[in-house]
Amino acid sequence: MSSGHIVKSFDEELEGVRNTIVEMGGLAESQLEAAVRSLSERNTELALKTIEADKAVDELEHKVDNMAIRLLALRSPVADDLRLVISALKIASLLERVADYATNISKRVIALNLAPSIAPISSIPRMGEMVRRMIDDTLTAYSTGDADLALDVWTRDQEVDQLYNSMFRELLTFMMEDPRSITSCTHLIFMAKNIERIGDHMTNIAEIIIYQVSGEMPKDPRPKGDKTSMTMIEPKDS
Amino acid sequence: MSSGHIVKSFDEELEGVRNTIVEMGGLAESQLEAAVRSLSERNTELALKTIEADKAVDELEHKVDNMAIRLLALRSPVADDLRLVISALKIASLLERVADYATNISKRVIALNLAPSIAPISSIPRMGEMVRRMIDDTLTAYSTGDADLALDVWTRDQEVDQLYNSMFRELLTFMMEDPRSITSCTHLIFMAKNIERIGDHMTNIAEIIIYQVSGEMPKDPRPKGDKTSMTMIEPKDS
Numbered sequence: 001m002s003s004g005h006i007v008k009s010f011d012e013e014l015e016g017v018r019n020t021i022v023e024m025g026g027l028a029e030s031q032l033e034a035a036v037r038s039l040s041e042r043n044t045e046l047a048l049k050t051i052e053a054d055k056a057v058d059e060l061e062h063k064v065d066n067m068a069i070r071l072l073a074l075r076s077p078v079a080d081d082l083r084l085v086i087s088a089l090k091i092a093s094l095l096e097r098v099a100d101y102a103t104n105i106s107k108r109v110i111a112l113n114l115a116p117s118i119a120p121i122s123s124i125p126r127m128g129e130m131v132r133r134m135i136d137d138t139l140t141a142y143s144t145g146d147a148d149l150a151l152d153v154w155t156r157d158q159e160v161d162q163l164y165n166s167m168f169r170e171l172l173t174f175m176m177e178d179p180r181s182i183t184s185c186t187h188l189i190f191m192a193k194n195i196e197r198i199g200d201h202m203t204n205i206a207e208i209i210i211y212q213v214s215g216e217m218p219k220d221p222r223p224k225g226d227k228t229s230m231t232m233i234e235p236k237d238s
Numbered sequence: 239m240s241s242g243h244i245v246k247s248f249d250e251e252l253e254g255v256r257n258t259i260v261e262m263g264g265l266a267e268s269q270l271e272a273a274v275r276s277l278s279e280r281n282t283e284l285a286l287k288t289i290e291a292d293k294a295v296d297e298l299e300h301k302v303d304n305m306a307i308r309l310l311a312l313r314s315p316v317a318d319d320l321r322l323v324i325s326a327l328k329i330a331s332l333l334e335r336v337a338d339y340a341t342n343i344s345k346r347v348i349a350l351n352l353a354p355s356i357a358p359i360s361s362i363p364r365m366g367e368m369v370r371r372m373i374d375d376t377l378t379a380y381s382t383g384d385a386d387l388a389l390d391v392w393t394r395d396q397e398v399d400q401l402y403n404s405m406f407r408e409l410l411t412f413m414m415e416d417p418r419s420i421t422s423c424t425h426l427i428f429m430a431k432n433i434e435r436i437g438d439h440m441t442n443i444a445e446i447i448i449y450q451v452s453g454e455m456p457k458d459p460r461p462k463g464d465k466t467s468m469t470m471i472e473p474k475d476s
Contacts, residue, residue, distance in 0.1 A: 069324060076314035086307060089327065107467035114470050175413070175420050182413050182420070183471045186427065190467075193428075229345035229428075232352050233421045 010075055017067050017088045022143050024060040024095045027053065029135040031102035032198060036128030038109045039121055039191070047106040047113075057099035064092035080212075087208050091142070094201045098135070101194040108187040119184035122170060127163050127195050130156070134202040141206065147213040154206040154218055160199040161225025167192045168228040176233070196226060248313055255305050255326045256381065262298040262333045263377040265291065267370055269340035270436060274366030276347045277359055277429070285344040285351075295337035302330035318450075325446050329380070332439045336373070339432040346425040357422035360408060365401045365433050368394070372440040379444065385451040392444040392456055398437040399463025405430045406466040414471070434464055 031050050038046040068085045071077060077085055112119075134153050141149040171185045171192075210218055269288050276284040306323050309315060315323055350357075372391050379388040409423045409430075448456055 065324075069320065072310060072324075073316050073320055078311050082307065082311055086303075086310075086327070089324070090331070093328070093331065104467055111468045111470050115472075172421055172424060176417050179414050179417050183410055183469070186410060186424065187467075189424065190431075229342055229425075230349045231421070232349050234353075 025139040028095050028098040035102040035105040044113045047109040050106040054103045061092045061096040098198050105191045119181040131199045138202045147210045150206040150209040154203045157199045157203045158225040164196040172233045266333050266336040267373040273340040273343040282351045285347040288344040292341045299330045299334040343429045357419040369437045376440045385448045388444040388447040392441045395437045395441045396463040402434040410471045
């Protein structure tokens with residue numbers, strides 16, 4: 001066995017880790033899209049299928065973990081290669097949680113479909129599409145090593161947070177005006193929060209990509225746009 | 239430099255990683271305790287201090303990451319040692335999120351304190367104490383390698399989920415009866431959800447400990463007790 005062969009096989013193993021991450025991200029992206037579509041369509045069957053699909057993402061995370069441990073044990077990577085393996089472990093764990101959020105949205109769709117549609121699904125599909133595109137661009141940035149695209153994703157998270165802030169206010173106001181909508185609106189707020197968290201996870205992955213490519217973190221402080229934890233809305237008649 | 243010295247120093251480095259994890263966990267535990275206490279006491283100053291304390295946890299996570307990368311690069315650990323390093327990376331990332339949840343609770347306390355106290359803080363202190371003890375026992379299980387204690391933590395998460403389920407229903411009902419409490423109750427539901435998520439993270443860490451000590455995962459399927467995603471509550475008068 002020539003040393004050239006060993007080097008090639010090492011590169012192939014690293015490439016295998018990268019491809020599995022992209023595959024995981026692609027599944028997570030589809031799950032978000034399907035979860036939001038199951039809301040717009042009031043489609044319980046699609047929501048159930050989306051929950052079922054979570055297992056495949058969990059399995060891919062285990063696969064990444066095992067590939068990374070094998071690489072660390074047998075290849076003792078250093079410098080950039082070591083960073084790539086550690087990054088893959090972190091990114092896999094973030095993508096696994098993205099799929100969990102999509103699962104949680106799907107469960108709430110099933111609950112909402114048990115009652116007549118009274119609450120506005122509001123800007124959830126728009127927010128879902130913004131974040132789905134963030135996942136897509138993050139995966140492109142990861143597989144092509146494009147730090148500019150990763151920085152673009154990182155910046156865009158603020159728009160998602162702004163949309164979440166206005167949805168949060170809108171849904172609280174709606175609940176006050178029509179208390180029959182309280183349970184449904186609470187589920188919608190949690191769904192919006194889940195999507196907002198997926199956006200946050202994309203900024204985390206974007207930071208990992210930027211650091212991996214440029215060796216530096218984004219210079220500006222991380223834009224934190226979710227102000228809802230501090231939001232109080234007074235009922236109009238009080 | 240004798241090889242004995244190198245071996246000792248390697249063990250010392252592993253011990254350093256373990257100690258940093260325990261230190262991180264101790265801080266996260268204090269933050270949860272302080273966040274919940276700031277709610278019971280309506281203490282905005284304590285809530286602000288708790289938010290500020292999050293930085294120290296973030297710094298400890300970076301410290302664990304750097305120690306782990308250094309160990310992997312310079313020591314090329316294999317087998318149990320490699321698993322210990324990978325576990326430390328995963329546990330540090332989970333503990334960092336526990337501190338984030340405590341920060342989020344504290345932000346909501348500040349928001350609640352802007353309005354008169356109308357919503358019941360309900361079972362949050364009880365739930366907070368249950369989960370604080372889970373963190374404490376998880377850290378003991380980690381530092382002593384006690385798989386039985388870790389399994390005990392893992393099992394107890396179901397009680398937290400049950401308490402969260404009943405709080406979720408109670409707060410929705412309260413909102414329906416007194417729409418003026420809608421914003422406050424929504425923050426309380428999110429706080430309870432944050433605490434429930436901390437419990438989930440402890441079961442994740444418990445699984446890592448059990449796997450590290452016994453080489454096996456818990457045999458029963460993971461108890462999933464949070465049923466609120468599927469909960470619908472009808473207003474009494476409808």
